[in-house]
Amino acid sequence: MEYQISERLSALKPSAIREIFKATTDPSIIPFAAGNPAPESFPVDMIRTFTREILEENPVVALQYGITEGYMPLRTLLRERMQNNYGCVRPADDLIVVSGAQQGAELAAKALCDEGDTVLCEDPSFIGVLNAFRSLRIRLKGIPLQSDGIDVERLEQALRTEERVRLLYIIPNFQNPTGITTSMEKRRAVYALARKYNIMVLEDNPYGELRFAGDDLPHIKSMDEDGRVIYLGTFSKILSAGMRVGYALGPSEVLQKMVVAKQGEDVHTAMLPQMIAERFLKWDGFDAHLQSIRALYRQKCGRMLDGIRHNFDPRIAYTTPQGGLFLWCTLPEKNDMLAYCKTALGKGVAVVPGTAFLADTQGESRSFRLNFSTPSEEQIKKGLELLGEIPIQ
Structure with missing residues (x-):
């Protein structure tokens, strides 16, 4: 049978990251292409305890349908935390639970x-969300990144000249894929431009709890x-990626429409993971757990940076993240990045080509992404030695 694929999806291709990630299932491949939290960061014993307690004390709620907005005790705790810790909640705001921040x-x-509307985004940016926008047949316009965040001059130029701009999507903290953090000055500038040109800002902060160097900066939402x-x-980076528990905080009028859309997708986020997340936030060991993850990633990122300095051609540029899971390397001119990535895979090291993260699917890049959370320290050392053997023009 010949299948007629919808126009919405016919032009979409599988995520390059997910395709490369398949190679990392081979234990002989060093998984610099992954984006998973470190396996040792999962609080397995705590999750086991909380699950047993929930199923003993409140099994019906855990196993039954819930309301689309999310488990109320979790929503209440999150709202209080966002206000008390970050000053982010306005009287007209609401908070809902979603099945991962990407949803x-x-x-x-x-x-x-x-x-046909336009969404502006950092260029490069997170492929999962970019593809979600593409599936809605939204036009993407990438704004170049600088060492301290989005290029605000190019952002304003796009706001002046692009048609039907509705939204700016931005990852201010330890950005995926680059590891760059948006400066305080640029956070203020982004919000000021959003007001000036009357657009919404979608602030995605999956890595914000993972700062292991430098000082915290206020959220744009604040x-x-x-x-x-x-x-x-x-909760994907601090509790469990597989539980798929995220949340959205924003104006109630918009979130009410998001709830209607979610009802058509998955009815509600699974109840048991939400109940585990609620207990996790109240856990006496919560702060110590976060500190342990930060210490782990500080160590792993340090190992990767040391390996780059020791093994890479000095003409390869790289970012120095203050948190998160990733850093970004850029080959000198006249080098073929895709050929470099193919050679790396042939050596047993999987890295993600930078073209996977561009708003323009036909765009060019000399960069590639490295992940330091998933591989072991031994793999980090060996993988960077192997990458250092690849000739650079």
Whole structure:
């Protein structure tokens, strides 16, 4: 039978990251292409204890349908935390639980954008959300990144010249894929431009809890005076990626439409993971757990940076992240990045080509992404030695 694929999906291709990730299932491949939290970061014993307690004390709630907005005790705790710790909650805001922050981004775009509308994003940016936007037939316009975040001059130029701009998608902390953090000055500038040109900001912060160097910076949402910022958070990097528990905080009017869209997708986020997440936030060991993850990633990132300095051609540029899971390497001119990535895989090291993260699917890049959370320290050492053997023009 010949199948007629919908126009929405016919032009979409499988995520390059997910395809490369398949290679990392081979234990002989060093998984610099992965994006998973470190296996040792999962609080397995705590999850086991909380699961047993929930199923003993409140099994019906854990196993039954829930409301689309999410488990109320978890929503209450998250709202209090976002206000008390970060000053992010306005009286007109609401908070809902979503099945991972990526779903929150997709629901926000569904609520705010029509087919053919334009979403501005950092270039490069997270492929999962970019593909979610593409599936809605939204036009993407990438804004170049600088060492301290999005290029605000190019951002304003796009706001002046691009048609039907509805939304800016931004990852201010330890950005995926580059590891770059947006400076305080640029956070203020982004919000000021959003007000000036009357667009919404979608602030995605999956890595914010993973700072292991430098000082915390205020969320863009904390600057929100007129209800134009939607903030996305997640438990994926601090509790469990597989549980798929995230949350969205933003103006109630928009979140109500996101709830309607979610009802058509998955009815609600699974109840048992939400209940585990609620107990996790109340756990006496919560802060110590975060500190242990930060210490782990500080160590692993340090190992990767040391390996790059020792093994790489000095003409290869790289970022120095203050947190998160990734760093970004750029080959000198006249080097073929895709050939480099193919050679790396042939040597048993999987890295992600930079073209996977571009807003323009036909764009060019000399960069590639490295992940330091998934591989062991031994793999980091060996993998960088192997990459250092690849000739650079």
